[in-house]
Amino acid sequence: MSKLTELxxxxxxxxxxxxxxxxxxxxxxxxxxxEAANDALNAFVLPTPERALDMAKASDARRKKGEAGALxxxxxxxxxxxxxxxxxxxxxxxxxxxxxxxxESTVTANLWAQGAVMLGKLNNDEFAMGSSNETSYYGPVVNxxxxxxxxxxxxxxxxxxxxxxxxxxxxxxxxxxxxTGGSIRQPAAxxxxxGIKPTYGRCSRFGIVAFASSLDQAGPIARTxxxxxxxxxxxxxxDPRDTTSVDLPVPDYEAAVGQGVKGLTIGIPKxxxxxxxxxxxxxxxxxxVAWLKSAGAKIKDVSLPHTKxxxxxxxxxxxxxxxxxxxxxxxxxxGLRAKGADVISMYENTRAEGFGPEVKRRILIGTYxxxxxYYDAYYLKAQxxxxxxxxxxxxxxxxxxxxxxxxxxxxxxxxxEKSGDPVEMYLNDIFTVTVNMAGLPGMSxxxxxxxxxxxxxxxxxxxxxxxxxxxxxxxxxxxAAGPLAKPHDWWSKAA
Amino acid sequence: xxxxxxxxxxxxxxxxxxxxxxxxxxxxQELSFILDWVAQLDEVDTGAVEPMTRVAAMTMxxxxxxxxxxxxxxxxxxxxxxxxxxxxxxxxxxx
Numbered sequence: 001m002s003k004l005t006e007l008x009x010x011x012x013x014x015x016x017x018x019x020x021x022x023x024x025x026x027x028x029x030x031x032x033x034x035e036a037a038n039d040a041l042n043a044f045v046l047p048t049p050e051r052a053l054d055m056a057k058a059s060d061a062r063r064k065k066g067e068a069g070a071l072x073x074x075x076x077x078x079x080x081x082x083x084x085x086x087x088x089x090x091x092x093x094x095x096x097x098x099x100x101x102x103x104e105s106t107v108t109a110n111l112w113a114q115g116a117v118m119l120g121k122l123n124n125d126e127f128a129m130g131s132s133n134e135t136s137y138y139g140p141v142v143n144x145x146x147x148x149x150x151x152x153x154x155x156x157x158x159x160x161x162x163x164x165x166x167x168x169x170x171x172x173x174x175x176x177x178x179x180t181g182g183s184i185r186q187p188a189a190x191x192x193x194x195g196i197k198p199t200y201g202r203c204s205r206f207g208i209v210a211f212a213s214s215l216d217q218a219g220p221i222a223r224t225x226x227x228x229x230x231x232x233x234x235x236x237x238x239d240p241r242d243t244t245s246v247d248l249p250v251p252d253y254e255a256a257v258g259q260g261v262k263g264l265t266i267g268i269p270k271x272x273x274x275x276x277x278x279x280x281x282x283x284x285x286x287x288x289v290a291w292l293k294s295a296g297a298k299i300k301d302v303s304l305p306h307t308k309x310x311x312x313x314x315x316x317x318x319x320x321x322x323x324x325x326x327x328x329x330x331x332x333x334x335g336l337r338a339k340g341a342d343v344i345s346m347y348e349n350t351r352a353e354g355f356g357p358e359v360k361r362r363i364l365i366g367t368y369x370x371x372x373x374y375y376d377a378y379y380l381k382a383q384x385x386x387x388x389x390x391x392x393x394x395x396x397x398x399x400x401x402x403x404x405x406x407x408x409x410x411x412x413x414x415x416x417e418k419s420g421d422p423v424e425m426y427l428n429d430i431f432t433v434t435v436n437m438a439g440l441p442g443m444s445x446x447x448x449x450x451x452x453x454x455x456x457x458x459x460x461x462x463x464x465x466x467x468x469x470x471x472x473x474x475x476x477x478x479x480a481a482g483p484l485a486k487p488h489d490w491w492s493k494a495a
Numbered sequence: 496x497x498x499x500x501x502x503x504x505x506x507x508x509x510x511x512x513x514x515x516x517x518x519x520x521x522x523x524q525e526l527s528f529i530l531d532w533v534a535q536l537d538e539v540d541t542g543a544v545e546p547m548t549r550v551a552a553m554t555m556x557x558x559x560x561x562x563x564x565x566x567x568x569x570x571x572x573x574x575x576x577x578x579x580x581x582x583x584x585x586x587x588x589x590x
Binding site for chain 1: 498502503506507508509510511512513514518522525526528529530532533534535536537538539541544545546547548549550551553555556558567570571573574575576577583585586587588
């Protein structure tokens with residue numbers, strides 16, 4: 001039997017079914033891995049080993065009674081943006097660092113209802129605002145991958161950097177994540193993992209700390225396309241408590257994996273060939289095209305003319321919605337409270353002390369673009385551009401079944417390398433943000449290594465509610481790329 | 496510069512965010528830079544375009560107008576920084 005932490009979810013499901021090992025054993029192996037790795041990687045902000053082992057024990061008991069769910073006994077990590085009942089949930093912000101929800105997010109409730117085991121809460125950028133996990137109040141996460149011949153610490157992407165690093169380092173079998181502008185796909189790409197942001201409305205947002213409500217969507221990060229399909233199957237649901245969640249049946253995603261790409265047409269948008277794109281990203285993209293062609297897909301050039309306006313319009317819409325959502329942190333009902341001479345200065349001091357610099361920046365941008373006299377020029381304009389971005393995709397999808405692009409403009413960068421200039425950091429999301437603006441599903445698949453020896457990803461964009469095609473095409477890319485080398489374990493301290 | 500220091504102060508006040516003089520100077524630069532960068536949207540002709548109000552074409556569902564939740568004051572108060580009996584406590588507002 002191979003090391004339990006090396007198994008995929010599909011393999012572990014099989015092993016549990018055949019009683020080759022128990023959930024207790026599988027969970028203990030992961031609890032030990034977290035314990036050994038967390039000082040170095042900082043992927044978990046709150047490991048919950050006792051809870052994990054209790055849940056595993058209960059899972060083994062259910063299995064014995066023949067009541068196994070779809071994720072029975074599988075140990076997972078949960079991004080600290082998902083409210084978990086009686087388990088501290090902070091969004092990695094100081095303003096919430098003593099917050100313990102009395103309710104459970106729908107996505108995580110779905111996972112536990114199917115027997116999954118929670119290993120703990122995963123680090124992320126504060127309120128999911130960031131592309132490198134460096135804005136977390138609990139400090140940055142370190143990518144398990146390193147550049148060839150270097151021990152410089154690299155970022156794991158963001159905002160779901162704890163999720164991507166933990167999955168890549170074999171600390172958990174899969175993780176929940178959220179994606180507002182690329183926060184599932186970009187970290188997946190730079191850690192060699194698979195991440196899918198489903199169509200807006202596919203997963204309930206109930207109980208997920210809100211960032212930008214018209215863009216936020218939950219999804220999984222896993223090590224294989226099949227594992228991502230297995231997780232999304234359970235995470236997705238219609239939920240009356242989120243009026244934007246859709247009342248559509250959840251298709252059998254796992255069945256779509258392995259259906260191949262024969263008969264599918266894949267679009268290549270020329271506007272994603274951005275000025276100054278690294279030659280190795282271009283080469284990776286071309287390799288992806290060749291793989292799909294040889295697997296039987298038709299390739300077609302498409303045009304998405306408003307692509308370059310997606311990022312600037314995102315940086316109006318997202319901060320605007322964030323400034324409104326984050327107005328709730330006022331030091332009265334939950335979270336931090338600072339002292340103040342009167343109620344207004346109590347609010348102002350609480351928020352000054354509780355929020356980090358990137359969150360403050362976005363609250364102020366959002367407040368500005370929504371303020372009297374500027375609303376039309378900024379917010380309304382951005383929402384109109386958003387209509388044009390969506391229209392571009394609608395037109396493209398008349399001719400193609402899915403679209404292939406790189407996920408990121410480059411591989412993982414070093415800690416501190418890009419944190420000086422906000423716009424430079426924002427440019428990391430240049431290929432992913434369009435998908436959120438149009439509410440479409442997008443997936444990142446590990447496709448190879450950079451010249452630095454670190455992972456690179458390809459992104460697939462699908463039609464609304466057609467995640468199945470992404471799983472089909474994603475599996476073909478995954479197969480063609482072959483198994484990615486594994487990051488060498490430098491992070492585990494001796495037991 | 497798109498924004499000056501007085502504007503930074505004004506929006507910080509609107510956002511209920513206390514900022515130091517040092518932050519104010521930095522934010523003047525950063526916000527101006529970001530707003531100048533998003534100004535490229537002016538190139539786009541949006542004259543006849545409707546603003547997006549929802550990404551998926553679906554009508555908002557109405558639910559039955561009935562009480563489905565409640566009687567959980569303890570839960571609601573559990574994370575409050577300061578409570579008295581079943582009330583949130585805030586600094587004195589009315590003299």
